Amino acid sequence: MTVLPDDGLSLAAEFPDATHEQWQRLVEGVLRKSGKEASGEAAEEALSTKLEDGLTTRPLYTARTGAPDADATGLPGFAPFVRGGRAEGNAATGWDVRQRHLGTDPVRVNEAVLADLENGVTSLWLTVGRGGIPVDGLARALEGVYLDLAPVSLDAGADHAEAARAFLALCAERGTRPEAVHASLGADPLGHEARTGEVLDLAEAVESAKAVADHPHVRALTVDALPYHEAGGSAAEELGLSLATGVAYLRALTDGGLSVESALRQVEFRYAATADQFLTISKLRAARRLWARIAEACGAPAAGAQRQHVVTSPVMMTRRDPWVNMLRTTVACMAAGVGGADSVTVLPFDHELGLPDAFARRIARNTSTILLEESHLARVIDPAGGSHYVERLTDELAHAAWEFFQTLEKAGGQAAALRSGLVADRLAATWAERSKKLAKRREPITGVSEFPLLAEKPVVREPAPAAPSGGLPRVRRDEAYEALRARSDAHLAATGARPRIFLAALGPAAAHTARATFAANLFQAGGVTPVHDPVSVDPSTAAEAYAASGADGMAVLCSSDALYEEQAEAVAAALRAAGATTVYLAGKPGTAEAAVDAYVFAGCDAVAVLSSVLDRMGVAS
Numbered sequence: 001m002t003v004l005p006d007d008g009l010s011l012a013a014e015f016p017d018a019t020h021e022q023w024q025r026l027v028e029g030v031l032r033k034s035g036k037e038a039s040g041e042a043a044e045e046a047l048s049t050k051l052e053d054g055l056t057t058r059p060l061y062t063a064r065t066g067a068p069d070a071d072a073t074g075l076p077g078f079a080p081f082v083r084g085g086r087a088e089g090n091a092a093t094g095w096d097v098r099q100r101h102l103g104t105d106p107v108r109v110n111e112a113v114l115a116d117l118e119n120g121v122t123s124l125w126l127t128v129g130r131g132g133i134p135v136d137g138l139a140r141a142l143e144g145v146y147l148d149l150a151p152v153s154l155d156a157g158a159d160h161a162e163a164a165r166a167f168l169a170l171c172a173e174r175g176t177r178p179e180a181v182h183a184s185l186g187a188d189p190l191g192h193e194a195r196t197g198e199v200l201d202l203a204e205a206v207e208s209a210k211a212v213a214d215h216p217h218v219r220a221l222t223v224d225a226l227p228y229h230e231a232g233g234s235a236a237e238e239l240g241l242s243l244a245t246g247v248a249y250l251r252a253l254t255d256g257g258l259s260v261e262s263a264l265r266q267v268e269f270r271y272a273a274t275a276d277q278f279l280t281i282s283k284l285r286a287a288r289r290l291w292a293r294i295a296e297a298c299g300a301p302a303a304g305a306q307r308q309h310v311v312t313s314p315v316m317m318t319r320r321d322p323w324v325n326m327l328r329t330t331v332a333c334m335a336a337g338v339g340g341a342d343s344v345t346v347l348p349f350d351h352e353l354g355l356p357d358a359f360a361r362r363i364a365r366n367t368s369t370i371l372l373e374e375s376h377l378a379r380v381i382d383p384a385g386g387s388h389y390v391e392r393l394t395d396e397l398a399h400a401a402w403e404f405f406q407t408l409e410k411a412g413g414q415a416a417a418l419r420s421g422l423v424a425d426r427l428a429a430t431w432a433e434r435s436k437k438l439a440k441r442r443e444p445i446t447g448v449s450e451f452p453l454l455a456e457k458p459v460v461r462e463p464a465p466a467a468p469s470g471g472l473p474r475v476r477r478d479e480a481y482e483a484l485r486a487r488s489d490a491h492l493a494a495t496g497a498r499p500r501i502f503l504a505a506l507g508p509a510a511a512h513t514a515r516a517t518f519a520a521n522l523f524q525a526g527g528v529t530p531v532h533d534p535v536s537v538d539p540s541t542a543a544e545a546y547a548a549s550g551a552d553g554m555a556v557l558c559s560s561d562a563l564y565e566e567q568a569e570a571v572a573a574a575l576r577a578a579g580a581t582t583v584y585l586a587g588k589p590g591t592a593e594a595a596v597d598a599y600v601f602a603g604c605d606a607v608a609v610l611s612s613v614l615d616r617m618g619v620a621s
Contacts, residue, residue: 082394195469236401
C-alpha cells in the first residue's frame with residue numbers, strides 16, 4: 001500500500017512544473033497542423049482575440065502575465081472597492097432583485113408590482129411622467145406597497161423633480177420614517193439629454209439632493225450609462241462617460257453646498273450587463289475602482305464605494321426567437337452578481353416586443369431567484385477575484401476608461417462633449433466597427449444570424465410606451481437581420497410564400513453536408529427558404545430539380561472542392577438552362593470561377609449578400 005505524505009496533496013511533487021515556453025511549443029505544433037507557421041509569442045498571439053477598446057484576450061493567463069498586485073484591488077468594503085463596496089458583499093441576503101415596470105396605467109402597474117413583490121422581487125423600478133405612470137398616479141401604483149420594506153427607484157426624465165416630491169410626500173403621508181425609506185429618485189439631467197437632446201438644469205437635481213438630507217438611504221441622482229451602451233458604446237466608453245457624468249454631478253452638488261462625502265452618497269450608477277460574462281464582471285469591478293479614484297482625488301476616499309444598479313443589456317435582446325433571450329439574460333445576471341452589483345434588473349425575454357406579460361416577468365424575477373437560492377451565487381464575495389484573467393481585464397478596462405474620461409474632461413466635461421457631438425461621433429464609430437462583425441457573423445446571434453427558425457410563430461405583445469428619443473440613437477444587435485426578415489415577412493404576406501433558393505448539393509452527404517448546412521443557415525438569416533430536395537444532384541438531374549423547387553431565380557452549389565472541379569461547371573449550366581439567373585457557390589472565392597456568379601463563405605458580409613439576394617429576387621425593401 002502506498003502511503004501519501006501528510007504535508008498536503010503532493011501527488012505531482014515528483015513532476016517538474018511545465019514552463020510557459022513548453023506550452024508555447026505545443027501551441028506551435030497545433031498551429032502547424034492547421035497550416036499556420038508561428039513560434040513563441042507569435043504562436044500565442046495567433047490564439048488571442050481582439051476586443052473593443054484596443055484590448056486583447058489571450059489564450060492563457062498566469063502570474064507571468066503581470067496581474068495587478070493586491071494593492072490595486074484591496075479587500076471587499078475597502079478602497080479602491082474593486083472587490084465590492086461592502087465588506088459583507090451580497091453574502092447575507094443576495095443582491096437586490098429590481099423589476100422594471102413600463103406601464104402607463106397606475107392600476108395595471110399596481111397589479112404587476114404586487115405580484116412581483118409577492119414572488120421574489122425586492123425592489124421596484126418605475127417609469128414616471130412622460131411615457132410612464134402619471135405623477136399624480138404614483139400613489140395608486142404603489143398602493144399596498146410597504147415603502148419601508150420595498151425600495152423604489154424612479155425614472156422620470158424631465159419630470160424627476162415633480163416625481164421626487166410626489167414620492168417623498170407619499171412616504172410622509174403613510175408615516176414612513178425618513179431613515180426607513182430606501183429609494184433612488186433618479187434625477188439624471190445629462191442622461192436625459194443624451195436620450196432626448198433636451199437640456200435640463202442641474203439645479204433641480206441639486207435641490208432634490210438637499211431635500212433628502214435627512215433620508216440616509218435615499219439617493220437623489222442616478223448616473224445612467226444605458227444611453228451610451230444603447231448607442232453602441234463599448235465597455236470602456238460606457239465607463240468613461242459614466243465617470244464624466246458622475247464628476248459633473250459632484251461639481252454641481254458641492255457647488256450647491258453639499259460636502260464631498262454627502263455628494264458622493266447621493267449618486268447611484270446604472271450599467272448594462274451583457275452575455276459576455278467576463279467582460280461584464282471586469283467592467284463592474286473596474287467601475288468601482290475608477291469611482292474610488294475620483295473620491296480619492298476629491299479628498300474623500302472612504303466614501304468612494306460606488307452603488308451599482310445593473311440591467312441586462314437591451315442591445316443584446318432579439319425580436320426573432322425571443323426565447324433565446326432567457327439564456328442571454330441568465331448569463332448576464334450571473335455576471336452582474338459575480339461582478340458585485342448591488343441591484344440587478346433582468347429584462348423580460350419579450351422586452352423588445354412590447355409590454356411583457358405575466359409569464360415573462362415571472363421568468364425574469366426567477367432568474368435571480370435560481371442563481372441566488374439554488375446556485376448560491378452570492379455566498380462567496382467577489383468569486384472572480386484572484387483570477388489572472390479577470391484581474392488583468394479589470395485593470396486594462398480601467399486604464400482604457402480613464403483615458404477616455406480624460407478626453408471628455410479635456411473637451412470641457414460631459415455636457416460639452418454631448419453638445420459638441422464628440423460623444424455621438426465616438427459611439428457611432430464604435431458601433432460601425434461592431435456592425436461589421438455582426439454582418440460577417442464574427443459576432444453570431446443565435447436564432448437570428450445563426451440557426452434561425454423561419455417557421456417560428458411570432459410572439460405578439462401589447463405595444464410599450466414610446467421610448468424617449470431625439471438624442472443618441474438606440475441600436476440593437478439584430479437590427480440589420482431584422483430588416484431582412486421584415487422584407488421576407490412582407491413578401492410572405494403578399495404572395496403566400498417566402499423567397500426561395502435552391503441548394504444544389506453535389507455528391508454524397510459526406511461531401512456536401514457541411515457546406516449545405518452552412519448555406520441553408522446563411523440564407524435563412526435573411527428570411528430566404530433553402531430548398532434542399534433532392535438530397536443530391538448531378539448535371540443530368542439539376543435542371544429538373546431546380547424547376548421543381550420553386551426557387552426565385554437563385555441556386556447555390558454545395559460540395560467539396562474536388563467535386564466542384566469535376567461538376568460545378570456542368571451543374572451551373574444546367575441550372576441556368578432551367579431558369580436560374582444567379583448561381584452561388586458555397587466555398588472559397590475563386591473556386592470554379594468561370595461557372596458561378598458569386599460566393600458565400602465563412603466571414604463573408606452576410607447582410608450585404610442577403611440584401612443583394614432579396615433585391616435580385618424582387619423582394620420589396
